[in-house]
Amino acid sequence: MTTRAPRRLPSKDIKASIRQRIADGGWQPGMKLPSERELVQQFGCARMTVHHALRELEDEGLIERRQGSGSYVARLHPxxxxxxxxxxxxxxxxxxxxxxxxxxxxxxxxxxxxxxxxxxxxxxxxxxxxxxxxxxxxxxxxxxxxxxxxxxxxxxxxxxxxxxxxxxxxxxxxxxxxxxxxxxxxxxxxxxxxxxxxxxxxxxxxxxxxxxxxxxxxxxxxxxxxxxxxxxxxxxxx
The missing domain is CATH 3.40.1410.10 (Chorismate lyase-like)
Structure with missing residues (x-):
């Protein structure tokens, strides 16, 4: 009997999921996001994939990453x-x-x-x-x-x-x-x-x-x- 490997999401799908949570208001401006370790467990993917997705979201201005503290939803309020x-x-x-x-x-x-x-x-x-x-x-x-x-x-x-x-x-x-x-x-x-x-x-x-x-x-x-x-x-x- 073979064991099926866990599903691996690409970074673009992780980005889309996080973006949607922010758009839906599930993650409010200023709210701290789950840690990279928690996101790895949630999405069933490699830590580098999560890291890449978060870095791109930061480049787009949707999240803020604070050294030693974690990632936070950016304050996009016009x-x-x-x-x-x-x-x-x-x-x-x-x-x-x-x-x-x-x-x-x-x-x-x-x-x-x-x-x-x-x-x-x-x-x-x-x-x-x-x-x-x-x-x-x-x-x-x-x-x-x-x-x-x-x-x-x-x-x-x-x-x-x-x-x-x-x-x-x-x-x-x-x-x-x-x-x-x-x-x-x-x-x-x-x-x-x-x-x-x-x-x-x-x-x-x-x-x-x-x-x-x-x-x-x-x-x-x-x-x-x-x-x-x-x-x-x-x-x-x-």
């Missing part, structure tokens, strides 16, 4: 200033991390009653509608659902949103003169959960933002963030 409207690409780049945009849909459509009212347009007016997922070091941190006024950004639909963000395009064509936003906690529906790679019913932070340029509404956006991966910070001085 930090937005409540009193400023910023391009998410700039925020991520400032942290030295990689920003990637996944385009879900880009469409020209007729504004429904709710969108038309928010944008101060007639119901049925043509608006641009984009839905995007922003990732930081491969982890989904924001679902952007935005309607744009074509009169203020006529070339909007021609842009490649994997290369430039809607915010950047709007800053170019419709300089911000006024903004208002509401921040609230919501639960992820099935579609939002799928886009953000979190379980349905997870807590999300929703930022509803309307931007105005020279008296005209430029865009209305609903920005959804996994509650475990985002925080808002505001600052003001007298």
């Amino acid at each position: 930090i937005s200033n409540v009193l400023r409207v910023r391009d998410i690409h700039e925020e991520i780049a400032e942290r030295g991390h990689l920003h990637v945009t996944r385009v879900l849909s880009v469409a020209r459509e007729k504004a429904g009653a709710e969108v038309a009212a928010a944008m101060r347009l007639r119901k049925g007016s043509t608006v641009f509608h984009v839905r995007l997922v922003h990732l930081e070091n491969g982890v989904a941190i924001q679902l952007e659902d935005r309607h744009v006024n074509p009169a203020l950004a006529p070339g909007f639909m021609a842009r490649d949103f994997t290369q430039v963000t809607p915010s950047h395009v709007l800053f170019e064509h419709a300089p911000l003169t006024e903004a208002e936003q509401v921040v609230e906690a919501v639960l992820a529906d099935a579609e939002q959960a799928r886009a953000l790679e979190v379980p349905a019913g997870s807590a999300l932070l929703r930022v509803s933002r309307r931007t105005v340029s020279q008296g005209a509404v430029a865009s209305v956006a609903r920005l959804y963030h996994p509650g475990t991966r985002y925080r808002l910070i505001g600052h003001f001085s007298v």
